[in-house]
Amino acid sequence: MRVLSRPFRRLFLEKLQLAHREGHLQFYGQHKKLVNAKCFAATLSPLRKIDWVVYAKRPFAGPESVLAYLSRYTHRVAIANSRLISHNERGVTFRWKDYRRKGRARYRPMTVSTDEFIRRFLIHIVPSGFHRIRHYGLFASHIRRGNLARIRQCLDVQSTNSDVESLESSGDRPCPFVCHTCGSPMRIIETLNPKPRAPPS
Secondary structure, eight states: OHHHHHHHHHHHHHHHHHHHHTTOOOOOGGGGGGGSHHHHHHHHGGGGTSOOOOOOOOOTTOHHHHHHHHHHHHSOOSSOGGGEEEEETTEEEEEEEOTTSOGGGGEEEEEEOHHHHHHHHHHTSOOTTOOSOOOOGGGOTTTHHHHHHHHHHHHTOOOOHHHHHHHHHTTOSOOSOBOTTTOOBOOOOOOOOOOOOOOOO
């Protein structure tokens, strides 16, 4: 990893400088001064003197196993056929994973009505234009909203209603309630406030 750190640092900064020379980088707000080549080079200069952390590890079963592992997250369906046990007049029976248990007891059967099974399945269908790939970096789920607000502030851009709607449809709004049965986020339809109790006599 230490051996890879310096070549990675060199290649990354070289590509960054090349993109700057060819005019592929744009700067806004307080960073407009970086348009100047000397100012940009001075900003990159300290980055050449610090150690970059590069983590690389050879996969045990080869790169094919890594690709297969990642593809299960990016292209898998809501439920695999191997988890389906039966379907009859009572409904659909399938296996689900209880992370609070250990060993074979972790996999438990569940039976729901056919309508309920279809409803849960449709929840996992991605809207048109979205991809089933987990976001990372600036768009990681738990920091996305704050990062987007900071980016808009740096770019001096105001958010529009369409931006808010697209973020909400992409799951940016955090959900504090998760169903313990299927793991899906729960929507609050109505909040019932308890009636105040009479003081004890």
